[in-house]
Amino acid sequence: MSDSRHIRTFHVVVNAGTYSKAASLLGYTQPAVTQQMKALERSVGSPLFVRVGRRMRLTEAGETLARHAEAILESLDLAEERVTAITRLRSGTVRVCGFPSANATLVPEALAHLSAEHPGIRVSLLDDEPPDSLGRLGRGECDVTLAFTYPGASDELPEDVVAVPLMEDQLTVLMPVAHPRARRRSVCLADFSGERWIAGCARCRTHFLHACAELGFAPDIAYTTDDGLVVQSLVAQGLGLALVPSLVLPFLRLDRVAGRALRPAVHRRISAYVLRGHLRVPATVRVVEALRTVTERRIGC
Template sequence: MLDLQRLRALHAVSVHGTVGAAAAALGYTPSAVSQQIAKLERETRTVLLEREGRGVRLTDEALQLAETARELMAIMERAETGIEERRGVPAGRLTVAAFASAARGLLPAALAGLAVRHPALDVRLTEVDPHLSVDLVAKGAVDVVVAHDWDIAPLPAPAGVEQAVVGDDLCDLLVPDGHPLAGRESVRREELGGERWVSQPPGRVCHDWLLRTMRSAGFEPEIVHQADENPTLVALVTAGLGVAVIPRLGRGPLPAGVVAVGLDPMPRRRVYALWRTGTARRPAVGAVVDALRAQGHVCLRREPSV
């Protein structure tokens, strides 16, 4: 008989793409995941993973088993949901994936409150890029996702996934202290031609937003420095190396040497919680979503986007 935990490990590799990423999602070591799959290969007498460059490729047989694992996990999820629903108490393990600034600015307080109110609930947080997270919840790799979208890239809504608005994350133009715009209350986008910009790398929604928005204002932004993390971008602005548009969520107090200026109209990204329809009745999911929305009232705007 096939072991469900070994199938779960194979499914995680199929979803996350690498043994290392699967291990991080499952809370195991890469060695433990490799051992689980090696045992599954012996049980099935089938090669499941093949080396491909520095990574691995799932064979056709592995892809079939991974789909079987997804179906079995869905059956188990329905059973667990039914049991928890009858008890009426949030309990058990629940996995949450969130983008970096939400993991820093939204989740700590929400999770701390949940631990006090629901001690039988074990919530595990993973930081995941927002463009990957919706697919992860749809495929059953995580239970709840915190994601965001901008006006240029609406959040995808796959079948079988529900969502709730957590709030709107407002964004400011950050400039070095002493910059000609530092004393302004607000500035229009058309006034920013000729500025040197620091930004996240290509392929990130924030980078794409900057390009499209400034092009629509009539100029091509000159991006001189790129970094993944917002604190690094703030440090580059503080050093006088450029200006940046940075969301407020998880940003923390600005250091000396950098000033926030309002943009007119003000950019914002909408933050969502997403979960599978099949788990909507699970008290644990409801408790986590309620905690996220409550914390959103504290640190995010609740008015409609414009």
């Protein structure tokens, strides 16, 4: 179609009735208005005005365009306002994909902080474990991914993906409160070589099996689930132990289960991942900053 400036000038000419009055209202010269109208007529492929005495009368094409011009300009104004709001951080929607324990802890804290600082920014949430969550980022299904890696392992990231380290999350052994070793403040994984276990997601399970192999035993994995509530219920019923992140500790059923830190300590690294180009999108940057703020608070506690 045509330049939006020409549509705006056309709208003023229609209301003013002459090029000279329109030029005066717009602060243009009359030749400038004339040239814009000629350019608009070339764009639509038809004359828009015919002269009747000193006034301009719309042709059929001009009348059609006039009926739509106001709606076109209102839509453009609305679009410009929304884009400006996004670039000035007043609004915008950011899609965040996190793993379950992060979505239950870090993300709500970050969203509360974000809501206080930038109430116009909206966040939609997805739930997925790595590496699948990183695949979502690459396919454009989300804007920010929260994922974790274990010691000795790392994700091969495409060049356009940036990792923002957030925190180290210590691993703990989850056991029934009646378990003999629940009286200790920390435990060694090798002490549980004869126990039954409940394993989590594929990445957690791989790390767990590797850690046990280094200690010289193969764990008896009785159940597999990445649902934290199910894990707790199974442990509470005495059906097995579980190696879980410290992020889940605030949600423990303390009357039934206990979490004890591993000795020596083992941590997994939690990071936020974004496409490099999204670092130029203010709303996305503010979400990442909110995540960094809440994780720094946790580290400082």
